[in-house]
Amino acid sequence: MNKSYLDLVNECDRFPYYYDDPVYYKQYVANYHRFKISGCNARLGYIPNDVVKKFPWPKGLWEIDEDKRTVTLLAAHDATAEQRTDLLARTLADAVKEDTFQVLRGWRNELYPIYGPDKKLLASVERSGSNLFGIMTYGVHLTVYVKGEDGIRMWVARRSRTKQTYPGMLDNTVGGGISTGEQPFESLVREAIEEASLPEDLVRANAKSVGCVTYTYIRDARAGGETGLLQPECEYVYDLEVDPSVVPKPCDTEVEGFQLYTVDEVKTALANGEFKPNCSVVLIDFFIRHNIITQENEKDYLEIQARIHRRHEVPTL
Amino acid sequence: MNKSYLDLVNECDRFPYYYDDPVYYKQYVANYHRFKISGCNARLGYIPNDVVKKFPWPKGLWEIDEDKRTVTLLAAHDATAEQRTDLLARTLADAVKEDTFQVLRGWRNELYPIYGPDKKLLASVERSGSNLFGIMTYGVHLTVYVKGEDGIRMWVARRSRTKQTYPGMLDNTVGGGISTGEQPFESLVREAIEEASLPEDLVRANAKSVGCVTYTYIRDARAGGETGLLQPECEYVYDLEVDPSVVPKPCDTEVEGFQLYTVDEVKTALANGEFKPNCSVVLIDFFIRHNIITQENEKDYLEIQARIHRRHEVPTL
The missing domain is CATH 3.30.750.160 (Transcription Regulator spoIIAA)
Incomplete structure (x- = not known):
């Protein structure tokens, strides 16, 4: 496989846009x-x-x-x-x-x-x-990374092979859904402890809110269960720079393990389709915010930026 | 004045969306x-x-x-x-x-x-x-900032009072339009020298591409000339962290002067409507990426994120 960044975005943001083709849009929505x-x-x-x-x-x-x-x-x-x-x-x-x-x-x-x-x-x-x-759902995603002389390295999770959804695929360092009544940052702190055994103080002091990605996913076989279900989503995105002594460890049964990837290794895994679809989008956003994907090196830069910040047709928070 | 961030976004992204009200949209487009x-x-x-x-x-x-x-x-x-x-x-x-x-x-x-x-x-x-x-146009915006113990301070420009468009309003440290054949980063380097006398080496080594903002502006009286003209825009956004010894200085006649603003001072100037409309959007994006505007403190967070990354109805680069 050799998926482009736009291929990965297309896998995640799949609902059509009226402006592209009003006739097709209306047929699809029917x-x-x-x-x-x-x-x-x-x-x-x-x-x-x-x-x-x-x-x-x-x-x-x-x-x-x-x-x-x-x-x-x-x-x-x-x-x-x-x-x-x-x-x-x-x-x-x-x-x-x-x-x-x-x-x-x-x-x-x-x-x-x-x-x-x-x-x-x-x-x-x-x-x-x-x-x-097909209601709007909300989640949090955290990228824990280390900055060294050789550039950025990112902590990547491998999902448990027994997980119901996307078993064995690569994942962001921490991710999870936001339940009724929960605030995004509190949800993040909880997930960081539960999924990656990160110290609460470290997360509270250093995790930075850096935006959100929004898109409309349509569930396929990898998600488990019925296909074709609509999933308009918002993932609040956080960055956490740590020094090399901080090592995430699995805590619950969701994650098999963590590994430190160079940017090039993450790029290769993305191109190979190894990441859960919405994690690809979070990583693409990380690359855009960190001077890694630019207009000069990515022909679909503008389309990607607009698609991963989709304005939803349903009410949002 | 006490403009909210969404008020400022509304001033910049003014063309209606089909999904909000298909009937109104069609009337408007007519x-x-x-x-x-x-x-x-x-x-x-x-x-x-x-x-x-x-x-x-x-x-x-x-x-x-x-x-x-x-x-x-x-x-x-x-x-x-x-x-x-x-x-x-x-x-x-x-x-x-x-x-x-x-x-x-x-x-x-x-x-x-x-x-x-x-x-x-x-x-x-x-x-x-x-x-x-009403064609798509492209520009670059750079925020030069200093990080100290008291947080971030940002270099803000005051537009020349004799400038044809938005005279005397506040502006980002550096900004400009991209001409045919020019690449965004090269455009940024040129403008940083021309407008703010920043050393070329410093900009090339340290300015980071961090995304873009896109919106559809409709020209009002402050823009000069005919009103109601459509301006779908993309501004490539760059951050440049400098130490306090770096001080931007006017070079051409576009800028009257530069001043170092605290985040709170920028917030106040935004609320007072002192910034050129699209500069407000670039600053809001900066605040979102730097943990200053979050879902927890901004009720219109998702609407703002989607609106400042508008997917245009016209072809984009």
């Missing part, structure tokens, strides 16, 4: 129903038509409009976020009981937030079911 | 004709309808289609970029002779490139006329 919650006008996510068909929608809880291609959760006008969360949980419970969807076999007992256009929490939904609704 | 060059299918820019009406289009050189709202330069099928450039120059020469447009009074004798979707140079056009066609 494969999805918009997910809505009554009382809120915004589309909160996109559900593939075949998922809409298979879903054992509990009677009275949902309104499916085949003409408008909308699926609307019928919450009371004055419902609280907790009440809407309950309705979503009841909906998923039925699907779990009937084993309708493979993705729900990976139940996480972790709630992901759904925000409205006013950035207020509308509801939460179990993480493993979030992709069925 | 105020413009698309600029095309025969033989290339892409829209290369947007020309306001009243500019199309006023323009003394040389007979036989242009096809105006009022139904499709297109303005097409009729270049020969096998024309070279130089030949297309000549046709554009002849077109502008007529407008200059008749003094049709105020923006052309600021003739620069500097060519800006027009790229096709294949990233090949299609033609070039005089800088002061580029806004009439």
Whole structure:
């Protein structure tokens, strides 16, 4: 394999853009129903038509409009976020009981937030079911690196071979999803301890918030479970420069091990498709911010920058 | 004044987005004709309808289609970029002779490139006329800063009071447009010498390419000349950390002087609307990359990140 950086971005940001081809865009979007919650006008996510068909929608809880291609959760006008969360949980419970969807076999007992256009929490939904609704999800990614005379070296993780999603692929030093109620930096500190055994004080004092990458992923076979599910994502990105004495170590069962890669080794692994797709995007952003990928050496520089900072069609935090 | 960061982004990225409101978007776009060059299918820019009406289009050189709202330069099928450039120059020469447009009074004798979707140079056009066609333009911005125990301090320029565009406003340490044939980094080195008297060796060795910001500006009164002209832009962004002994000095007549601002002083000047609009965006990007603006302290973090990395509707380099 010899994937270009744009190839890697294309694998991660897969939903079409209206401006490129309005006709194709409309045809493509017709494969999805918009997910809505009554009382809120915004589309909160996109559900593939075949998922809409298979879903054992509990009677009275949902309104499916085949003409408008909308699926609307019928919450009371004055419902609280907790009440809407309950309705979503009841909906998923039925699907779990009937084993309708493979993705729900990976139940996480972790709630992901759904925000409205006013950035207020509308509801939460179990993480493993979030992709069925195609809602916006949030995560954190940290690149731990060492600067030496020979340039930058980066700590790269190898995902556990028994992990449900992307087993055995390369990963950023630390990464994880943000649950309802959690702030990005606190999520990062937690993950850095859990996944890489990094000292909390070190992370709190030295990890720098350096931006975010946003894109719309469409799940393929490597993600496990149903394919074609939409995943609009935001990953908050952090850099942590450490001295060579700091060595990340696996702590939970998510990571097999860590290895220090030169920039050239990371480039080769990227070109070989060894990284989990969204980790490629985080590394490309790192390279852009660190004078490694420039307009002069990368013909797709502008397209890459715009695509990894996608403005989403669904409300974001 | 107390402008938020999103207010400042809104002043710079002003063209609507289809996804926000398809009906409004279509109404808005109907105020413009698309600029095309025969033989290339892409829209290369947007020309306001009243500019199309006023323009003394040389007979036989242009096809105006009022139904499709297109303005097409009729270049020969096998024309070279130089030949297309000549046709554009002849077109502008007529407008200059008749003094049709105020923006052309600021003739620069500097060519800006027009790229096709294949990233090949299609033609070039005089800088002061580029806004009439609403083509994509490219520039460089450099933030020179000092890191001390009390945090970051940044060298801020004050634009000359006699400058044609944005007189007397605050500016980044170094900034400038990229002409046809020039590479971004070489453009930066040239501007750093011309505008800020920075030593060439220092800039070449230490200025770091850290990304780009992209947005679609619509010219207002402060820009001078006609208002409502579209300006899709890309600014390549560079950071240069220096020690306190390095002091930028005005060299040409563009800059009145330089002053070292603390981060809080820059924040105040931004909130007061003292910076040229696109400089605000470059500074916001600097703050995001340097752990100063974060999701935790900025409610519009995601919207800002997406908007300052806009994916343009016209072909980009």
